[in-house]
Amino acid sequence: MVVGDIETGTEVAVVGAGPAGYVAAIRAGQLGLDVTLVEKDAWGGTCLNYGCIPSKALITAADLAHEAGDAEHMGIHADPAVDLSATVDWKDGVVDRLTGGVEKLCKANGVELVEGRAEFADDSRLRVVHGGDGQGAETLVFEHAVVATGSRPIEIPGFDFNDGPVLDSRQALALESVPDRLVVVGAGYIGMELSTAFAKLGSDVTVVEMLEDVLPGYEDDVARVVRERAREVGVDFRFGYTAAGWESTEDGIRVTADPAEEVAADGGTAVDADPDIDTDADAEPIALAADKTMVAVGRQPVTDTLNLEAAGVETDDRGFVETDHRTTTSVDGIHAVGDVAGEPMLAHAGSAEGQVAAEVIAGEPAALDHQAVPAAVFTDPEVGTVGLTAAEAREEGFEPAVGEFPFRSSGRALTTDEDGGFVRIVADEDTGFVLGGQVVGPEASELIAEVGLAVEMGATLEDLASTVHTHPTLSEAVMEAAEHAVGEAIHTLNR
Amino acid sequence: MATREFTLPDVGEGVAEGTLEAWLVSEGDQVSEDQPLAEVETDKALVDVPSPVDGTIERLHAEAGDVVPVGDVIVTFELDAGESGAGTQASSEPEAPADEAGADGSEPEPAPDPDPEPGPAEAPAGGNGTAEAAGSSSSSSGRVFAAPSTRRLARELGVDIAAVEGTGPGGRVTEADVRRAAGDEESSSSGEPATAETAATDTDDGTVTVTAGDDGAARAAERPPGDTVASPAVESANRDRTLAAPATRRVAEEESVDIDAVPAVEQRDGEPFVTADAVREYAEKQRQAQAADATALATGEGETVDTDADTDTDTVAEPELETSDASDASATEREEREPYGGVRRTIGEQMERSKYTAPHVTHHDEVDVTALVETREELKGVAEERGVRLTYVPFVMKACVAALKQFPYLNAQLDEENEEIVTKRYYNLGVATATDAGLMVPVVDGVDRKGLLEVARETNELVEQARDRRIDREKMRGGSFTVTNVGGIGGEYATPIVNYPEVAILALGEVRKKPRVVETDDGDEIRPRHVLPLSLSFDHRVVDGAMGARFTNAVMEYLRNPDLLLLE
Numbered sequence A: 001m002v003v004g005d006i007e008t009g010t011e012v013a014v015v016g017a018g019p020a021g022y023v024a025a026i027r028a029g030q031l032g033l034d035v036t037l038v039e040k041d042a043w044g045g046t047c048l049n050y051g052c053i054p055s056k057a058l059i060t061a062a063d064l065a066h067e068a069g070d071a072e073h074m075g076i077h078a079d080p081a082v083d084l085s086a087t088v089d090w091k092d093g094v095v096d097r098l099t100g101g102v103e104k105l106c107k108a109n110g111v112e113l114v115e116g117r118a119e120f121a122d123d124s125r126l127r128v129v130h131g132g133d134g135q136g137a138e139t140l141v142f143e144h145a146v147v148a149t150g151s152r153p154i155e156i157p158g159f160d161f162n163d164g165p166v167l168d169s170r171q172a173l174a175l176e177s178v179p180d181r182l183v184v185v186g187a188g189y190i191g192m193e194l195s196t197a198f199a200k201l202g203s204d205v206t207v208v209e210m211l212e213d214v215l216p217g218y219e220d221d222v223a224r225v226v227r228e229r230a231r232e233v234g235v236d237f238r239f240g241y242t243a244a245g246w247e248s249t250e251d252g253i254r255v256t257a258d259p260a261e262e263v264a265a266d267g268g269t270a271v272d273a274d275p276d277i278d279t280d281a282d283a284e285p286i287a288l289a290a291d292k293t294m295v296a297v298g299r300q301p302v303t304d305t306l307n308l309e310a311a312g313v314e315t316d317d318r319g320f321v322e323t324d325h326r327t328t329t330s331v332d333g334i335h336a337v338g339d340v341a342g343e344p345m346l347a348h349a350g351s352a353e354g355q356v357a358a359e360v361i362a363g364e365p366a367a368l369d370h371q372a373v374p375a376a377v378f379t380d381p382e383v384g385t386v387g388l389t390a391a392e393a394r395e396e397g398f399e400p401a402v403g404e405f406p407f408r409s410s411g412r413a414l415t416t417d418e419d420g421g422f423v424r425i426v427a428d429e430d431t432g433f434v435l436g437g438q439v440v441g442p443e444a445s446e447l448i449a450e451v452g453l454a455v456e457m458g459a460t461l462e463d464l465a466s467t468v469h470t471h472p473t474l475s476e477a478v479m480e481a482a483e484h485a486v487g488e489a490i491h492t493l494n495r
Numbered sequence B: 001m002a003t004r005e006f007t008l009p010d011v012g013e014g015v016a017e018g019t020l021e022a023w024l025v026s027e028g029d030q031v032s033e034d035q036p037l038a039e040v041e042t043d044k045a046l047v048d049v050p051s052p053v054d055g056t057i058e059r060l061h062a063e064a065g066d067v068v069p070v071g072d073v074i075v076t077f078e079l080d081a082g083e084s085g086a087g088t089q090a091s092s093e094p095e096a097p098a099d100e101a102g103a104d105g106s107e108p109e110p111a112p113d114p115d116p117e118p119g120p121a122e123a124p125a126g127g128n129g130t131a132e133a134a135g136s137s138s139s140s141s142g143r144v145f146a147a148p149s150t151r152r153l154a155r156e157l158g159v160d161i162a163a164v165e166g167t168g169p170g171g172r173v174t175e176a177d178v179r180r181a182a183g184d185e186e187s188s189s190s191g192e193p194a195t196a197e198t199a200a201t202d203t204d205d206g207t208v209t210v211t212a213g214d215d216g217a218a219r220a221a222e223r224p225p226g227d228t229v230a231s232p233a234v235e236s237a238n239r240d241r242t243l244a245a246p247a248t249r250r251v252a253e254e255e256s257v258d259i260d261a262v263p264a265v266e267q268r269d270g271e272p273f274v275t276a277d278a279v280r281e282y283a284e285k286q287r288q289a290q291a292a293d294a295t296a297l298a299t300g301e302g303e304t305v306d307t308d309a310d311t312d313t314d315t316v317a318e319p320e321l322e323t324s325d326a327s328d329a330s331a332t333e334r335e336e337r338e339p340y341g342g343v344r345r346t347i348g349e350q351m352e353r354s355k356y357t358a359p360h361v362t363h364h365d366e367v368d369v370t371a372l373v374e375t376r377e378e379l380k381g382v383a384e385e386r387g388v389r390l391t392y393v394p395f396v397m398k399a400c401v402a403a404l405k406q407f408p409y410l411n412a413q414l415d416e417e418n419e420e421i422v423t424k425r426y427y428n429l430g431v432a433t434a435t436d437a438g439l440m441v442p443v444v445d446g447v448d449r450k451g452l453l454e455v456a457r458e459t460n461e462l463v464e465q466a467r468d469r470r471i472d473r474e475k476m477r478g479g480s481f482t483v484t485n486v487g488g489i490g491g492e493y494a495t496p497i498v499n500y501p502e503v504a505i506l507a508l509g510e511v512r513k514k515p516r517v518v519e520t521d522d523g524d525e526i527r528p529r530h531v532l533p534l535s536l537s538f539d540h541r542v543v544d545g546a547m548g549a550r551f552t553n554a555v556m557e558y559l560r561n562p563d564l565l566l567l568e
């Protein structure tokens, strides 16, 4: 252990090679700093290996299979067979290309790559423990450190990820065959993305969700579009239930769930609020037969792997490292970025933070002063949001001007055979500044980029409306929504 | 609780950095607005950096001795309730997907928050209603409508973008707005949109970076950058409308003065009214300020003397930088390197400019000041009763003024750009002073209009302030001629460097008793006399050797015969 323990110095030590950490490392390298990036598992972190990329690969494959088998109205007859292990191989190929790219980029920018688990010895030294036996450890003396250790899924009582039939999202993305029956616990964005994908691949999917709707945090009309479409592809919802446990049965497992307390007490109201949602008002525990169950109830920061206390870095009561808008923690010279530094736990937010951390370390006047961080959900249809909703704008003291354009009025949407959803633009009535947007519909994850640019640039409704958009494209919907907000829409009735 | 970051403001004259000499507060301290937080040594003086807010010091970001670039965060405040900053707001993303939705209410683990809140990385202050100022619509959230590139520019220039008034569509802040706020484009206070007020009315929903646009800098903005027209001393109005006669407007045009900037003489029909004289006075002040801005420090070779021992002389050795062989890295133990900055560098730059711009000539002579020594001896007691320590310097200053009146070219400046020699009708005399930080030249204004004791008192005060480095930078500007007292430390003759753009500088050696030939009724006799050596350096472009000598003669005449000063 201590034998062969060597001490090396580095200007910047980055712990964790996810989208937050590797971006920080590359940027720091570009700025001429001497950088060491330590990763205990895989270059690219959760995002490239077990998160964004694998899930999107699986979703694409599922969409393709599903659409091909559901195109008779377009005169296409097919009955695609899915070989999931081949799909997973393909996905792994994509992941390998990307992670290989990260490694190459790091090296090309002079980043020293070290494999191992890093933990703080004090506020200027990290101990890097190498995996495997006899590999020993080394000490890294740093001037600046960037903590980018990411997050991991939350486990709930009764469901242990080590048990065969219980999966976290990472394991679900590595399945060799499509489970006949899948119970998904949690209807957040990861739960919904994978439920929809597995349903399209042929699983019988039941989603157990404590709350009364999918995608908490999103507006009702946005969530509704996603929920309805999920039902159409065969997802069954059990809202108002908390998963309690599981047991093996002769032909698989049985997942039990209890009525969620809030709903039991207030079930009537929930039903009244949206008669569409079938909360079981009689509130009896339920049992669901399945082959696998995937738990996706949220993610928690990884702060227990690196002995933060030794450096004196403080975390908040949810375990996130506390940082300011320059990504600095409570300890001078130690930064934290990405999921470990808190919401929004999104790859691009982490990357943006990583860049700022590197620039701050290099002495540049960088800061996280983004107006908004966009978010996308890759359900069917997709959701893309950025900035303020109308309600939030009002809360912030704006008089919101809101414009909408439904995809059923979009020529391009109809020709892609996807006409659900809408684009909504929220602006300040007085000045016309675009404050935010919500898109639910085809390619929403791409469409939101334009709205994000508008928010970030301080563009006005007029700017969006007066920009000529290509026809026929989905992006016209953004222009039309802006026109609608100023009462000048052509292809929809003005408000 | 909202926090606010405070960056080192532009403490004037577009200084790029300052040395943090000392913190006057510590972490955890409760401070009130305007309370001095730190002493920062900039190019020319030690300045106090006042707190922009009421609050608690959460964190100090620099250590005493650090060289801090303007715009770098030096303090994080925790704001008192009700205190709201304007925000370069960090993103608070309300749309963040609520993790993977909480499906289990009984889950004791950190459960996903169904009501996502901005993460600590984005909005440490907590976006939700911290110091939410009730009221106005568009800026109510502290949002900044500006392109990311513009926001970055603001950070680079140390401008608090939230305080900048936008001129783009809908009030969007443009790059030009930011540059203007930074004082890059506009020299005078006109068009300076960043004010403390605008900053204060914005609400805070995030962390705030307060920079040059903020109060501290708004104060600094009254002192625009060095080589521009206006100067701290010049008070300029900034109106939209001004009443004035057409002739007055013509004068303003001739003088290249913005009439809306001229302080109003009176109100007529409720409108500010300006006269031609007011315009001229303002123009003159601007010119002086310009000159002053260009002038920083003068040089004498060294310290100021006072034959009266300790008075204005400290035996301060100039910091000596050994000539070092930089290539010899191993020599580090035998050498010490220190940053060339602050006052030291300003002195250096000023010397360099003077020496390379003005061809120097130095004229030497000595004067018998036995009578002056007696006069001073007589007056010293009287002065002391009035609380004034009387040295020779005020006598010399008075003598210089009398001589300057006869030789206006020595009280002048060469305006290279317009190819004009500007002779001055004011007599503001710089007194070179040795301080711990280096040479400084406080300026005693209007020496011609002041009595000897008044000049003495003011000189003493300014010299003391300079020594304590508490002197206002304005007090070191606008000189028309400089006196340097090298004799206090010893020595006779010097070759002082002119305090450019002034034209001449007079160095005084030590007053010593020397055997001198005196004409008496019994013929020539050798007697012990008090002798003062003089060295006058001047800019040969403006003053020729003969004039320099004649001027020196005139000064000597007054010093030999101090009674003559009574006639002045």
Ligand SMILES: Cc1cc2nc3c(=O)[nH]c(=O)nc-3n(C[C@H](O)[C@H](O)[C@H](O)COP(=O)(O)OP(=O)(O)OC[C@H]3O[C@@H](n4cnc5c(N)ncnc54)[C@H](O)[C@@H]3O)c2cc1C
Residues within 6 Å of the ligand: A015, A016, A017, A018, A019, A020, A021, A022, A038, A039, A040, A041, A042, A044, A045, A046, A047, A048, A050, A051, A052, A053, A055, A116, A117, A118, A119, A148, A149, A150, A151, A169, A170, A190, A302, A305, A306, A337, A338, A339, A340, A345, A346, A347, A348, A349, A350, A376, A378
């Ligand atoms: C199924 C799924 C789908 C997702 N889809 C999206 C999406 O579509 N869009 C999106 O924006 N986000 C998505 N996310 C979230 C996204 O993956 C994360 O926000 C992102 O990966 C966070 O990046 P990070 O760099 O902070 O951490 P991570 O990517 O988690 O990387 C942290 C790295 O640090 C390493 N590490 C931890 N401790 C140590 C230590 N002590 N020493 C050395 N190394 C250490 C870990 O091994 C890991 O590789 C998804 C997540 C999941 C699970």
